Amino acid sequence: MHQFIPYGKQSITQQDIDGVVAVLQSDFITQGPALGAFETALASYTKSHHAVAVSSATAALHLACLALDVKPGDEVWTVPNTFVASANCARYCGAKIDFIDIDIETGRLSVEALSEKLKAAIKLPKVIIPVHFAGASCDMEEIAKLASQYGFKVIEDASHSIGGRYLDAPVGNCQFSDVCIFSFHPVKIITTGEGGALTTNDASLAKRLTQLRSHGITRDSEQFKETPHGPWYYEQHMLGFNYRLTDIQAALGLSQLKRLDEFVRTRHSLVDHYLEVLRPLSTIQPLQVSGNVYSSHHLFVVQVPSNLRAHLYNALRAANIGANVHYIPVHIQPDYQTLGFRAGDFPNSERYYSQAITLPLHPGMTPEDIVYIGSCLATALNEV
Numbered sequence: 001m002h003q004f005i006p007y008g009k010q011s012i013t014q015q016d017i018d019g020v021v022a023v024l025q026s027d028f029i030t031q032g033p034a035l036g037a038f039e040t041a042l043a044s045y046t047k048s049h050h051a052v053a054v055s056s057a058t059a060a061l062h063l064a065c066l067a068l069d070v071k072p073g074d075e076v077w078t079v080p081n082t083f084v085a086s087a088n089c090a091r092y093c094g095a096k097i098d099f100i101d102i103d104i105e106t107g108r109l110s111v112e113a114l115s116e117k118l119k120a121a122i123k124l125p126k127v128i129i130p131v132h133f134a135g136a137s138c139d140m141e142e143i144a145k146l147a148s149q150y151g152f153k154v155i156e157d158a159s160h161s162i163g164g165r166y167l168d169a170p171v172g173n174c175q176f177s178d179v180c181i182f183s184f185h186p187v188k189i190i191t192t193g194e195g196g197a198l199t200t201n202d203a204s205l206a207k208r209l210t211q212l213r214s215h216g217i218t219r220d221s222e223q224f225k226e227t228p229h230g231p232w233y234y235e236q237h238m239l240g241f242n243y244r245l246t247d248i249q250a251a252l253g254l255s256q257l258k259r260l261d262e263f264v265r266t267r268h269s270l271v272d273h274y275l276e277v278l279r280p281l282s283t284i285q286p287l288q289v290s291g292n293v294y295s296s297h298h299l300f301v302v303q304v305p306s307n308l309r310a311h312l313y314n315a316l317r318a319a320n321i322g323a324n325v326h327y328i329p330v331h332i333q334p335d336y337q338t339l340g341f342r343a344g345d346f347p348n349s350e351r352y353y354s355q356a357i358t359l360p361l362h363p364g365m366t367p368e369d370i371v372y373i374g375s376c377l378a379t380a381l382n383e384v
């Protein structure tokens with residue numbers, strides 16, 4: 001039996017381990033110099049003005065909504081084809097969540113559906129959260145045009161797409177958004193164990209995010225509203241959280257960031273192998289990536305006839321191949337049905353889902369793994 005091939009997996013080298021050990025042997029294992037170094041490196045890599053590292057992308061989404069003043073009575077829109085966290089963040093703030101359907105060919109927000117929904121809206125959204133599905137940036141220039149026309153803010157959910165590019169510029173540069181968030185969960189492109197970050201070009205937003213990350217507290221005397229009681233003094237200015245990233249994690253992130261471009265190059269070459277191997281199997285259609293996008297290839301998703309999806313998935317699993325499915329549309333989750341959403345509400349997302357399989361893709365894979373996966377798929381197709 002072939003060794004199990006997971007759909008995603010971290011790559012950790014001795015260099016990564018050395019970075020973490022150095023922090024463990026230092027005076028600060030949280031809130032020390034590694035955090036600032038990681039944030040500076042992130043801002044520089046993404047060509048954004050500010051980066052704020054936090055404990056997860058879920059925390060980043062929550063803070064982004066709070067910093068953009070999302071509150072009860074507001075609406076936030078995202079896509080159904082995402083992880084639940086992209087929608088839950090609005091609900092943490094007491095806002096109403098709604099969805100925009102996707103383009104089946106790319107799995108991403110349909111700008112046309114967004115435009116139609118805005119035209120028909122009784123209440124306009126305060127924030128829209130496009131998701132750079134599978135590593136490919138959404139059409140941010142078009143979304144930004146609608147944002148200025150209708151006056152909403154934009155949070156890019158770039159959990160999948162650090163290392164990706166849009167119009168030849170790094171994802172996260174926030175040219176077409178207010179803030180961009182990343183995930184450093186082990187299945188994503190780079191990892192800190194658990195972790196996430198926000199980038200923005202807005203200095204006051206960055207300041208709010210930094211404060212919200214740590215209880216809403218400031219120790220900066222220039223920001224004090226009252227006379228300090230002494231050198232120990234700090235002030236709470238808003239209701240914040242403990243969403244900090246440790247220095248242990250930041251050291252891993254800093255080391256991983258140095259390997260990011262190599263990770264993405266490896267992913268591209270593995271995807272090229274997939275396209276080659278799958279070409280003869282015309283029933284299996286890889287997702288399309290638009291010409292103005294350089295994907296980070298977080299996921300390799302294919303579309304198959306929906307009546308064959310379970311058969312192919314089971315055949316892959318039986319062959320020790322960690323196939324997966326991204327995503328069950330958020331609006332049909334039982335908890336979302338309690339909010340009034342129903343199957344049938346977003347037909348493209350539902351049809352896309354019924355045909356979707358994620359094949360393994362991570363930098364530890366070899367071209368031989370892909371040949372093996374291709375032959376399993378061919379065998380399974382011959383059985384039907």
Ligand SMILES: *Cc1c(COP(=O)(O)O)cnc(C)c1O
Nearest residue numbers: 056057058083085159183184185
């Ligand atoms: C992984 C993921 C998240 C959540 O990331 P965490 O770091 O695990 O909180 C949010 N959105 C999308 C699209 C994701 O894939």
